[in-house]
Amino acid sequence: MFLSTLFLGLVLGGTYALLALGLSLQYGIARIMNLAYGEFMLLACFAVTMMFTSWGLGPLWGLLVVVPLGYALGWIIHTVMMRPLIKRSGGGGRLEVDTILATFGLLFVVQGLMLVTFGSDFTSYSYLDRGIGILGTTIAANRLIAFVVSLVIGFGLYAVLIRTRWGRALRAVALAPGSAYLVGIDVNKLGRQGFALGGALAAAGGALVSMFQTFSATDGVVFTMKALIVVIMGGVGNILGALIAGLLLGLAETFVAAFIDPGLTMAATYTMFLAVLLWRPTGLFGKAGG
């Protein structure tokens, strides 16, 4: 019981970490708290589901389709919606409130569109839904695949950010938006790319979650909250922090569900979140990082 719960928690947590990475990039690099993040994910969930059920395209192939679309959507939203607000604020404190309200609006519009298109029922599909025995416990194959793909994407992104010139520029913008332009970095362009990259990761997270979880058009807020919890626990812009925090959240949820009361899972999530916010608003692992 303990071992299988541990395993389930880690696998769930890996996906949460991936979910959070995109939000962390958007907030860390583009300085925009995208409250419609979960809606982006859900769009990917629905897209992958449709491709699977209508065309028989497997979710991993679907993932390859939705990730570039997520990047494009993020790019467009940054250009059309966020850029005017950034320009208007001129670097003042107003930007934060404006972007919160604008992405809030986006949240409701996208949620409404999904409700009208897909209805409010829970959706799911069955893909590789059979158990695989590992270390004496059984775990669904789809969860395991999602976990492995999450880790591959997560560490791949980490390598890109650490090793490549582009990654270093992105990190420079995240660490010092006020002075990155001094070394010839186009802060606006990278902010847009960071936001778009976040969109791509949201799409990837959505595609993976859809493999093992049922979802409905109104679940976006829950995803956003979970991603936010992980981002805040891990520290904004801190990728390793997000990975660890994601795993912690996954473990906390599965353990509360298994050993205390499944009805308290959400409450445990929020308690953890509120506690971290109050105790260490800059994250469990310090402020800066990459």
Place this chain on the structure above:
Amino acid sequence: MSVLLETQGLTKRFGGLTAVNGVSLTVKRGEVLGLLGPNGSGKTTLMNLISGALKSSEGALLINGKDMTGAPPHRIAKSGVARTFQLVKILPSLTLEENVMVPAAFGPDRLWGKALKAQVAECLAMVGLNARAGQQASELTYIDQKRLELARALASAPKLLLLDEWLAGLNPTELHEGIRLIRELEQTGITIIMVEHIMDAVRALCPRCAVMNSGTLIADGPTDQVLSDPHVVAAYLGEEDA
């Protein structure tokens, strides 16, 4: 003359960096003290410690004989300390009149009603902004923002005024005007500590100077003497060499 401000071994550490290291300074009522030192020597940090913006890691702060060590900024303001900021800070969405009203309403005297109006008018007149009292502060030019900031600092009728590079960034005419303004203030008997880089202004305004270098106080005394002190010269030249 009685002592208004006393710091005893005031120290501030940020992680491994000691920005202010054991500074003991006594300022008497009515004195005008120039606080000098190369960039990064801890002058602004010391001002922040005195005004309560930062809490000291060690040492004591006495204002008017009362222990104010670790007191929050609003309590220090209420005890009669006012300040300006290195980067000028005005309240952009308020009118000039309202800007100046704030410290008078919340400072030591907690003025309200007619007394408040009179005080605000007097302070705005002192810096020559009384004709524009109803204007939005965000519409001011840089020099007028500086003027407004000074008027606001004076509105609480402070015993101790902290000026953090208030003269920086002014053109020669404005500088002249600024020096005249501070000299006028001096006549009222107010106590001033001013961080300043402009030596002419320091010579003109401050009978006494204290010099900081890498967090410690390296000289304190009459301005002429301090400025010719070899340690002080070395501290400044050392910076320029580096």
Place this chain on the structure above:
Amino acid sequence: MTYILSALGLAALAVLPMLFGDYGTGMLVGLAGYVTLATSWAMFSGPTRYISLATVAFFGVGAYTVAVLNEVLPYPLVLLAAAGIGATMALLVGLSTLRLAGIYFVIFTFGLAELVRQLITWFEVNVTGTLGRYIFLDLEAKHIYWQLLALGAATLALSAWIRRSRLGLALRVIGDDETVAAHSGINLARTKLVLFVASSTIITLVGAIQAPRWVYVEPSIVFNPTVSFLTVIMALLGGATRLWGPLFGAVPLFLLFEWLSARFPDHFSILLGLMFMAVVYALPDGVLAALEKFRRKGNGNSATKPAKEANA
């Protein structure tokens, strides 16, 4: 003069239920409720620019207090208990969160509403064994409307008083620059806390007074996050830094949403979202500010653009 006009206006509003039928009175209840919610929300969030999404947390706690206590205590005491619980909760939340800045405060308040809902649901299911509760109080829609009207008028009066008091000045300074506020002698923590508690207590009372309208109450009904979102958007649409702003936002938006949700029930959230965007992009300072600007332009005076802040 102002007092006489206000009294006359209030009297006119009070006889409205006699003119309208049951449906109209029901609308009046909702209208008075949202005007009060938006006004009390703006009392704290307008000047400080702390966007609170905890409205429904307090609103729901008020409603639940009535649901739990309505058969135990006489009605006035139930309201008093609700106010007490709301104020205590606001005090605890305020003490722990008002040092959080910007985005963290927004998220915290949103999480708080969800947390309270989850905890009450769990408690009801596992400890009391019933999810829903009934409220049997001998109150008609018009009685509820009158109470809300009185509370709304009191809220506006309190807002007006705060604006002219030292507290109001302190709040505007905090909204502009907290550093300057502190160095001018303003106690930041206490000022914010006082306002947050006052605003939250009124919100709790709105929930308590409206509760009998439902008769049957369960967490998913009274902790509906839409209440928080609508309150925010109404206050911002009218202009959250103005006394009458929230009212001017709440009345048209409430009627609009009532009409739209009857005609296009599936498109409600799209419309809500578009409303948010409209406020951000078209009316950043609210309808009243836009009207004023328009009028000033008409008079030939050029409306001045606020310069950007010197430091972010």
